[in-house]
Amino acid sequence: MLSERLKHVILRELELDDFTMDDTTTANMVPGWDSLNHVRIIVAVEEEFKVHFSTLEVIRLKSLGDLQSLIDAKSSA
């Protein structure tokens, strides 16, 4: 389940007012989420949740659900 906090970060970085997202949403489904914005979003998520992702962990992300699971795992560690 995507947290509102994560959704807010993504909407803010992509300058979107609103967009329906869930666990199965992938980057190419979200308007403006290109390779340039991808790293901005990852950096913003790391700053927001005070976590650090390894390069491999980020490469393995396939969907927003994966990102949320990774945040949860890092936050509880």
Next chain:
Amino acid sequence: MVFNSLEFVGLLIVTILATLAAPSSIRWLVLSIASVLFYAALGALYLLAILLVVSFLSYCFGLIISKVTQPRTRKVTFWLSTFGLIAILVWCKYLPFLGESINTLCNWSGLNFAVAVPEPLVTIGMSYFIFQALSYLFDLYVTSLSPERHFGYLFLYLGFFPKILQGPIERGEHLLPQLRTVSVTYEGLRAGLVIFAWGLFKKVVIADRLSVFADAVYGQPHEFSGISLLLATYAYAFQLYCDFSGYTDMAIGVARMFGITLSPNFNRPYLANSVIEFWRRWHMTFSRWILDYIFKPLQIKWRHAASLGVAGALIVTFLVSGIWHGAGWSFVCWGLLHGAYMATSVFWQPVRKKLLSGWSGSRLMVWGYGRVFVTFNLICLGWVLFRSSSLSDAWYVVTHMFSASGWGLHILSSKESIRHYLLLGQGFDDALLASLVVCIFAVVSWTRSRSGFDTLDSYLEDKPLIIRWSIYYAVILAIIFIGDYQTSEFLYMRF
């Protein structure tokens, strides 16, 4: 052995018949034998040995990476296998270039030191199957791709004869499953033949015709200036596209005859409205490879440097692209040029967005066409480096392309002048025929693109019988009567 040869036609027919006769469980063996014979026909048997070694290493390391659970051991195994495969490529393809470069550097700096420079080897196909092996290992390491446990299928995945010489560079998850369901059907043969014929048309009717013009100028560029250099560069741009996309069509067509769908490699690249877009349309399997395996990891690693990190990742990625294309400083410069284009776009995109925020209608449309024109010319600037025999020749072409002596009304002052400047020393009939076939090709491509069809076969599928067969006959007659058979080499086989 090349696709447009009688030997290949013979091998293909025998392979199709053998596949039909063989039970499905051993069709991989039929295709593997055909692939071995095809590759061996190049006359450099060590290439086969290298293919076998690369297949064996990929097979073993692939199994180890998938079996090991300890993260550090997996990581070490992955990097060991990656360096091993890259070392093979560097040893075979780049050692002479490295040796010469070291000696040149020592000469310039006055050092009394020289290394022995080995003779360059024929390395046709090696860049392609080694990059494919690297993608297989990377996908095993990073994703949930299962390793291939049957050595024969892995060998065939790397050495499959339609794609071994010039790609497409296939991902394991796309090609490996298909190798288990090889079949020869009427529909596959029909579709494959149509796609193959169109590829052959692009190669012998368009590419090889245009090569006469490009070669005439790039063979001795100092004999030309001005508009001649520009026309020759444009001719080369279309020659390269038709040559390479023609080969890809032929590869896709041959694979289709066995029920295998290879990945598309081109999507009307010269209609791109930016260099970024161009690389989404040109040699797509290669650009996806460098994007997924070089750019993305670097971009993520350097993410805290924001736009500078992205720009740096792009420059490194396209430097690798240049080096992959050839062991020479022209290719390194070509790669760096595209890296510079891409890096610049990182900073230009937000500016452009602000600039166009109030635009609409015809203004935006003109801007759109302008972008396509500018992008095409930026790409052509890169092709000057690609085609020139040396950096000094490339420099001459670029610095003399707009020299006054090569433009102006004096070009039209006499027949000889027109022949030299506009026809690049060739005959009027040759120029007319080349222009005609390029126009026909442009119309066909535009019609297909408007209809949204990827291949000629899918475009013709639901057309009336008379239309389909008229086009088939037109293509075959064009291949037979206006094909140029003096050149048989495919350009991208050099990389």
